[in-house]
Amino acid sequence: MAANPLFKPFSFKGLNLKNRVVMAPMTRSFSPNGVPTDDVAQYYKRRAAADVGLIVSEGTGVDRPASLNDKNVPRFHGDKELAGWKHVIDEVHSVGGVMAPQLWHVGAVRTRDPDWAPPGPYDSPSGLSRPDKPFGEGMSEEDVADAIRAFADAAAAAKALGFESIELHGAHGYLIDQFFWDGTNVREDAYGSKELTGRARFAADILKEVRKAVGPDYPVIIRISQWKQQDYNVKLAHDPKALEQWLGALVDAGADILHCSQRRFWEPEFEGSDLNFAGWAKKLTGVPTITVGSVGLTGEFIAAYGGEASQPASLDELLTRLDREEFDLVAVGRALLQDPDWVVKVRDNRADELKSFERSAMGVLF
Numbered sequence: 001m002a003a004n005p006l007f008k009p010f011s012f013k014g015l016n017l018k019n020r021v022v023m024a025p026m027t028r029s030f031s032p033n034g035v036p037t038d039d040v041a042q043y044y045k046r047r048a049a050a051d052v053g054l055i056v057s058e059g060t061g062v063d064r065p066a067s068l069n070d071k072n073v074p075r076f077h078g079d080k081e082l083a084g085w086k087h088v089i090d091e092v093h094s095v096g097g098v099m100a101p102q103l104w105h106v107g108a109v110r111t112r113d114p115d116w117a118p119p120g121p122y123d124s125p126s127g128l129s130r131p132d133k134p135f136g137e138g139m140s141e142e143d144v145a146d147a148i149r150a151f152a153d154a155a156a157a158a159k160a161l162g163f164e165s166i167e168l169h170g171a172h173g174y175l176i177d178q179f180f181w182d183g184t185n186v187r188e189d190a191y192g193s194k195e196l197t198g199r200a201r202f203a204a205d206i207l208k209e210v211r212k213a214v215g216p217d218y219p220v221i222i223r224i225s226q227w228k229q230q231d232y233n234v235k236l237a238h239d240p241k242a243l244e245q246w247l248g249a250l251v252d253a254g255a256d257i258l259h260c261s262q263r264r265f266w267e268p269e270f271e272g273s274d275l276n277f278a279g280w281a282k283k284l285t286g287v288p289t290i291t292v293g294s295v296g297l298t299g300e301f302i303a304a305y306g307g308e309a310s311q312p313a314s315l316d317e318l319l320t321r322l323d324r325e326e327f328d329l330v331a332v333g334r335a336l337l338q339d340p341d342w343v344v345k346v347r348d349n350r351a352d353e354l355k356s357f358e359r360s361a362m363g364v365l366f
């Protein structure tokens, strides 16, 4: 390979990145009562200063009573919260960084904290946390409209604060993904359908309102996944045609960049081709895509929650695919959580200094 393709600049719709590395969104729960602190700002600033091309923040809650299931996850609404985020983006900008908040609604995913509950009922398409598992009430049409408004308001706030882009969290079995999935969306109104494109209406309506809120020239990313935390083997789209229709609906509604979440980036999406999820998404829609999943590490992230450590792994396969332009950007999660200097170490061929990922890193803001 002539030059490392990770270090080619990327420009798209006013988003100018010095390289192809994206910090993957990672919930940290270090924002007491939803307000990001200076520690959080310094955590992101360290990654920006060490040449991460684009930082996507941890998931941050939109303005619905139960958008979050953890009191120490940051919110993206309210004066104190947005002042905290202003400090974050100012610190990131002070060292030349570029950042997008990940706008999040957890939907029907219960809190793990026995001493805390969200200040309102959980939202979900149909009162199901997984197929056939009742959990609260399904959202009314007014609730749906208010949730769409909440995402658009957060996007407008992000732009006003100076963030270069926003990412909608449409993956991993949270609210937007609960609408995509026929296992959790059995609505009989305009937001439910036997067809995936019909169940994509909630995401599409969010994208359209976000677009109105931020204008035509502001880059909007949506993160999507076939897999769900409720079931790793689920696929929303079983073949390229279904994938094209689903993603086409999102792009038509205003998505500029598709962030295609896999747990292992090298796994083929469909039989008969070694293209991964981001590879197919780019081929079928023509828009830029972000890949993710165990980049530079031996083990995947769900096992990391269970305590499994991961060792540094070769980037050769990733670089070959990036060089072939199967996707445009590469998100890195745990390797950057563990080590703010991961990008510069890779760039400068300091492979012997790359760190293993230890679960204990999840409890610290390095």
Ligand SMILES: Cc1cc2nc3c(=O)[nH]c(=O)nc-3n(C[C@H](O)[C@H](O)[C@H](O)COP(=O)(O)O)c2cc1C
Pocket: 024, 025, 026, 027, 028, 058, 059, 102, 169, 171, 172, 223, 261, 262, 263, 292, 293, 294, 295, 297, 300, 301, 304, 331, 332, 333, 334, 335, 362
């Ligand atoms: C501690 C932790 C928190 C995470 N939180 C989020 C999140 O808030 N939003 C999201 O979309 N993904 C989240 N993820 C998934 C990561 O963005 C990423 O997709 C995953 O870790 C795979 O990348 P990796 O193998 O490089 O770690 C989280 C992962 C970890 C390890």
